[in-house]
Amino acid sequence: MPTDDGNILLSRAETGGTHRLLLLVPGAAGSGASVHELAAFPGGGLRLVAGQTARTAALAFHKTPAGGTAVWRLSGLAEPPEQVAEVPFLFAGGVWLDERGDLLALATPYGQRTRTVVLDLSRGTVSPLPGLPEEEHLLLAAPRAGTLLTVRDSGGVHRLGVRRWGDDGPAVFPEHLSTIEGAVAPLALDPTGRRLALSVTRGVRSGVLLCDLEEGGVQEIGPAGGTVLPAARWSEDGLRLVHSAPDHPPRVVTVPATLAGHFVADDGPTPWAPAEVRRFDGPGGPIEAIVYGDPARAARMVLALHGGPDAAWPLAYEPLFQRMVAEGVAVVAPNQRGSTGYGAAHRDAIRGAWGGPDLADVLHLGRVLRAEREPGASRPMLYGASYGAYLSLLAAAAEPGLWARAAAVAPFLSGRELYEDGPAPVRAMLDRLGGRQEITGDDLGPRDLLRLADRIRLPLLLIHGERDSIIPVGHSRRLRDRLATAGRPGAEFAYMEVPGAEHDPVTGQDGHLVLERLIAFLRGASPSAGSRR
Structure with missing residues (x-):
């Protein structure tokens, strides 16, 4: 995971179950990188979630011997992580709800299902997401606008819903999000919370749909071939996606803030075989x-x-x-x-x-x-x-x-x-x-x-x-x-x-x-x- 300073955080699993957290600091041109071990966690799984602000490069979630989760804050510098919480259950996912980087929504087991909870890093506490019914799950958030994208299983069909942070009322389930042909996966909300990027897979190919959550318009963008991977970020500069094709390893492509209909990517000569x-x-x-x-x-x-x-x-x-x-x-x-x-x-x-x-x-x-x-x-x-x-x-x-x-x-x-x-x-x-x-x-x-x-x-x-x-x-x-x-x-x-x-x-x-x-x-x-x- 990259940091704002250009360093790289690594979680390395070793034989025997030990996970090591490492920081790679690039050196001057041609001099390689220095490696700093930040911590070692014996046994259990370890995963990283990207931070929201400069003071938190990432959070590390470590499964404890008792079956719970310890949460550690990583600064992105060559210093030991800081434990910010420990709870007696497991987490999956990770959606930031605020621009301060204090509130992180996570999924946790709840009987035979999962439910969405909020980890408050400033207090080290976990509580249910306010206003979200148990049968509804959070997928994405636009922290500045307070827009939340959720999903609900409706008779075996998953429907995407839109609600506001802190609103106890029912979500709105836009019809135009339920009639898209193909397998749909949410990618990102824009900073205003008005537009949603979805990947849509039809057969071996996948592309990107830009959906207007207020007016209902849908625009398909991107190249005709290849696959859009499930990672994206939408900022003031535009929408950044990860795209791959048989002769192109995964690389970041950009949809400009003007929302032109094509990716901006280097599609020059490649040594790889096409398909x-x-x-x-x-x-x-x-x-x-x-x-x-x-x-x-x-x-x-x-x-x-x-x-x-x-x-x-x-x-x-x-x-x-x-x-x-x-x-x-x-x-x-x-x-x-x-x-x-x-x-x-x-x-x-x-x-x-x-x-x-x-x-x-x-x-x-x-x-x-x-x-x-x-x-x-x-x-x-x-x-x-x-x-x-x-x-x-x-x-x-x-x-x-x-x-x-x-x-x-x-x-x-x-x-x-x-x-x-x-x-x-x-x-x-x-x-x-x-x-x-x-x-x-x-x-x-x-x-x-x-x-x-x-x-x-x-x-x-x-x-x-x-x-x-x-x-x-x-x-x-x-x-x-x-x-x-x-x-x-x-x-x-x-x-x-x-x-x-x-x-x-x-x-x-x-x-x-x-x-x-x-x-x-x-x-x-x-x-x-x-x-x-």
């Missing part, structure tokens, strides 16, 4: 995919499956895909049924049917891509992480002759098995999406990878982080042991367990080693080359 969006005719309707390179002519091509399943590939910079295409591997990243951003029918198609309609889409794409490959070219490969790893292994079992090889990062064995030993949020998702229901009406049968291991007759690389808190590493260990005894003539496999790594070992502390192993495998190396067990 195109392609729509395939699928068995249940169109399937949109992000394509890097030439899948028909590249020496190798991979079908990359996203995690979730309640997620989607965005049209944004993806370092893994850039590395793949730089190594001559074309990438097709589809948003098959079950992905978000394409309406309820597409999203809910796999409810109670994990590995059903989405697997049918993946197999269909594999056949189409194989048919498009030039004569003699290698078959498509599979790559997936988390739910995508599970789905890729199901595809390998369903039609092993369709694929050249498969790489799976952090797979689980089945929805039923994951429910037995997964964390509470994962079990809640399984309940919400019907992930424990089994499919029995086709040739593949129940989607249990232990049962299907004999059918996975292709070179296979399994990767899992030792400390994965989402999908326990035991799932990959059991699959490894089962594959070692399965009747898979001539099908090599290797297992790489990454010490200390979490759910995404490709981006963890030893991520460069994991990435090199993965890329070598996709380029045709033996799965067991460089094996770590």
